[in-house]
Amino acid sequence: MTxxxxxxxxxxAVLDASSAWLPARLGEVEELLREQxxxxxxILAADAGATLAAGGKRLRPLLVLLCAGQTGGExxxxxxxxxxxxxMATLVHDDVLDAAELRRGxxxxxxxxxxxxxxxxxxxxFSRAFALLAKAGDAxxxxxxxxxxxxxxxxxxxxxxxxxxxxxxxxxYLERCRLKTAALxxxxxxxxxxxxxPRTRERGREASGDDEHDxxxxxxxxxxxYSSSIGLAFQLLDDVLDxxxxxxxxxxxxxxxxxxxxVTLPLILAAEADPELSAVDLxxxxxxxxxxxxxxxxxxxxxxxxxSRALEMVAEAKRHLEGAALDPEQRRLLAMVADGVVQRYS
Amino acid sequence: MTxxxxxxxxxxAVLDASSAWLPARLGEVEELLREQxxxxxxILAADAGATLAAGGKRLRPLLVLLCAGQTGGExxxxxxxxxxxxxMATLVHDDVLDAAELRRGxxxxxxxxxxxxxxxxxxxxFSRAFALLAKAGDAxxxxxxxxxxxxxxxxxxxxxxxxxxxxxxxxxYLERCRLKTAALxxxxxxxxxxxxxPRTRERGREASGDDEHDxxxxxxxxxxxYSSSIGLAFQLLDDVLDxxxxxxxxxxxxxxxxxxxxVTLPLILAAEADPELSAVDLxxxxxxxxxxxxxxxxxxxxxxxxxSRALEMVAEAKRHLEGAALDPEQRRLLAMVADGVVQRYS
Numbered sequence: 001m002t003x004x005x006x007x008x009x010x011x012x013a014v015l016d017a018s019s020a021w022l023p024a025r026l027g028e029v030e031e032l033l034r035e036q037x038x039x040x041x042x043i044l045a046a047d048a049g050a051t052l053a054a055g056g057k058r059l060r061p062l063l064v065l066l067c068a069g070q071t072g073g074e075x076x077x078x079x080x081x082x083x084x085x086x087x088m089a090t091l092v093h094d095d096v097l098d099a100a101e102l103r104r105g106x107x108x109x110x111x112x113x114x115x116x117x118x119x120x121x122x123x124x125x126f127s128r129a130f131a132l133l134a135k136a137g138d139a140x141x142x143x144x145x146x147x148x149x150x151x152x153x154x155x156x157x158x159x160x161x162x163x164x165x166x167x168x169x170x171x172x173y174l175e176r177c178r179l180k181t182a183a184l185x186x187x188x189x190x191x192x193x194x195x196x197x198p199r200t201r202e203r204g205r206e207a208s209g210d211d212e213h214d215x216x217x218x219x220x221x222x223x224x225x226y227s228s229s230i231g232l233a234f235q236l237l238d239d240v241l242d243x244x245x246x247x248x249x250x251x252x253x254x255x256x257x258x259x260x261x262x263v264t265l266p267l268i269l270a271a272e273a274d275p276e277l278s279a280v281d282l283x284x285x286x287x288x289x290x291x292x293x294x295x296x297x298x299x300x301x302x303x304x305x306x307x308s309r310a311l312e313m314v315a316e317a318k319r320h321l322e323g324a325a326l327d328p329e330q331r332r333l334l335a336m337v338a339d340g341v342v343q344r345y346s
Numbered sequence: 347m348t349x350x351x352x353x354x355x356x357x358x359a360v361l362d363a364s365s366a367w368l369p370a371r372l373g374e375v376e377e378l379l380r381e382q383x384x385x386x387x388x389i390l391a392a393d394a395g396a397t398l399a400a401g402g403k404r405l406r407p408l409l410v411l412l413c414a415g416q417t418g419g420e421x422x423x424x425x426x427x428x429x430x431x432x433x434m435a436t437l438v439h440d441d442v443l444d445a446a447e448l449r450r451g452x453x454x455x456x457x458x459x460x461x462x463x464x465x466x467x468x469x470x471x472f473s474r475a476f477a478l479l480a481k482a483g484d485a486x487x488x489x490x491x492x493x494x495x496x497x498x499x500x501x502x503x504x505x506x507x508x509x510x511x512x513x514x515x516x517x518x519y520l521e522r523c524r525l526k527t528a529a530l531x532x533x534x535x536x537x538x539x540x541x542x543x544p545r546t547r548e549r550g551r552e553a554s555g556d557d558e559h560d561x562x563x564x565x566x567x568x569x570x571x572y573s574s575s576i577g578l579a580f581q582l583l584d585d586v587l588d589x590x591x592x593x594x595x596x597x598x599x600x601x602x603x604x605x606x607x608x609v610t611l612p613l614i615l616a617a618e619a620d621p622e623l624s625a626v627d628l629x630x631x632x633x634x635x636x637x638x639x640x641x642x643x644x645x646x647x648x649x650x651x652x653x654s655r656a657l658e659m660v661a662e663a664k665r666h667l668e669g670a671a672l673d674p675e676q677r678r679l680l681a682m683v684a685d686g687v688v689q690r691y692s
Contacts (some may be wrong), residue, residue, distance in 0.1 A: 002444075096461065115442065116502070116506055117506045118500050119442050119502075120439075120502035121507065122465075122469075123472070123498070123499040124499035124500060126469070126472065127495035128493075128499075130476050130495070131489070131492035131496055133488075134489035137485040137486075137489075138485065140483075142476060142479075143480035145476075145537040146473055146476040146480045149469070150470060150473040150477055153469040154466070154470060154471055155467075156462070156466035156469065157463065157466045160463045160466065166369065251421055257598060290600045324466040
């Protein structure tokens with residue numbers, strides 16, 4: 001088992017700090033992901049292949065493996081791969097819209113088939129995630145993953161529904177972040193625990209006087225809170241990055257979300273302090289206008305406020321770890337993951 | 347429980363011919379489908395709502411219920427709803443491409459958000475299908491549905507890969523039909539049996555000397571063959587309809603598939619007999635050209651050949667029913683479904 005080559009610095013740091021089991025198990029996850037792309041008698045469409053090869057941050061698999069701990073075994077690797085497949089499916093589906101926006105004339109054949117291929121490829125990755133868990137007969141894991149997938153789609157729909165509306169509340173924004181981002185982080189942690197407490201899982205979620213179950217219950221709550229907090233922090237910082245740039249670091253133009261009509265916390269906070277901003281018509285925005293809008297949001301200090309909100313969330317996440325029944329290495333590495341969410345922007 | 351109002355003639359005929367349990371159980375399926383559209387604290391996007399309300403043929407749920415039989419109960423209704431949700435998800439995702447094709451200028455905001463909403467709505471329906479089965483803890487049913495979903499996506503990808511290529515073989519075309527259409531028909535039947543043989547299901551698929559298991563094994567093979575045959579026949583006749591029209595009956599222009607680059611059996615057979623046809627450049631086709639091409643395919647007799655191929659498949663399907671351990675009502679109604687696949691075009 002070799003370490004995946006494309007993992008980014010925060011994940012690399014966690015792997016370096018861990019004992020040998022974690023890099024080995026993440027290698028198994030990569031192997032499972034590769035099988036999904038090349039197995040079953042066909043090669044996945046180029047876009048999924050590229051998504052796979054790019055490696056991604058593998059943050060979600062890492063959460064599964066860390067929460068499952070050293071004894072998580074094959075079940076943890078499988079769950080980690082399934083979570084990443086669902087994440088990749090949403091990335092591929094997100095490209096469907098991007099492809100559309102690049103075309104100014106009638107969609108070319110290539111654009112049209114690119115789009116339909118992206119939809120089908122996302123569906124395939126999605127289906128394989130469930131097939132992977134179903135083959136192992138783990139209904140509880142599938143329930144967790146299906147619930148998270150429902151959240152992801154609801155989050156996307158809510159974002160569409162809110163498009164171009166600068167007056168949405170901070171609570172509504174946070175609810176969207178919970179659905180679109182934090183739900184899958186939490187799913188990853190709960191899948192990890194589910195795998196490490198098979199007896200609890202078999203018995204279902206009913207209340208029980210059993211010690212192991214109580215332990216798992218408390219651990220579930222602690223890791224749920226931990227993962228929700230880092231998931232939200234992750235999304236907040238992503239939204240800061242869209243406004244802050246710079247493009248050479250983020251790989252996309254500043255204000256890409258704004259051009260797409262996606263109103264995020266930096267703009268919400270900035271508009272509260274600057275009424276002229278709430279009157280901006282995002283539908284009329286062009287790339288130059290988006291850049292100007294980003295400058296104005298930054299100038300008012302909204303980015304710093306969102307950043308410190310995210311830092312609070314990370315601190316909150318680490319506090320939840322202290323109360324959980326984890327072994328010292330698990331606790332230390334999960335805290336590193338929480339810090340890593342912030343470090344990618346420092 | 348009231349009978350769904352939008353069911354088309356073939357399904358209505360089956361319901362009329364059945365004893366009271368079938369319409370009642372199909373009513374439960376409709377109720378479950380409605381819950382998926384309105385539950386969980388939000389209303390599904392309009393396109394999914396419309397797909398639901400339109401009713402569809404409900405052929406796949408009917409197959410689940412009929413194969414499960416009168417004692418299928420709640421598990422059968424749930425499986426039937428899950429299969430229909432996956433079918434609806436693919437319909438909604440198919441719209442993603444159609445929406446794109448209607449736009450000749452730069453995609454409007456409405457078109458873009460329509461497309462992204464369609465992707466998210468399809469994902470939501472898809473996720474809810476798995477959530478519905480997972481809540482009942484039925485890993486075997488989830489395995490069947492996940493495998494069928496993988497097939498659907500692979501079929502769509504294969505169709506994209508083959509786009510505009512008139513030289514594809516009949517075998518390749520049939521393989522695509524198996525993946526895109528027959529797999530979900532078969533999944534429906536196998537889900538029905540899985541629900542009606544819970545003891546077999548729990549034991550898994552290992553060989554066993556047990557009578558009930560042998561019975562279920564034979565029944566599985568018979569119903570798998572039955573459903574594959576009617577699934578293929580269904581797709582063949584759909585492809586005949588695309589060429590034959592008339593638009594006022596099919597609700598779409600003649601040659602819609604051809605314009606989309608989808609080469610189907612009528613064109614494959616026609617091109618074998620008429621070499622000039624194999625030289626046609628489908629990429630250069632406009633609606634008038636598509637109409638002319640349809641005329642030419644029809645004139646050579648290819649439609650009749652495909653129709654009689656489909657009729658043979660239906661006869662084959664009914665022969666498989668004779669060998670299966672079904673009660674007389676099940677056998678009679680499943681035969682009606684097979685005939686219904688043809689009647690919708692007679």
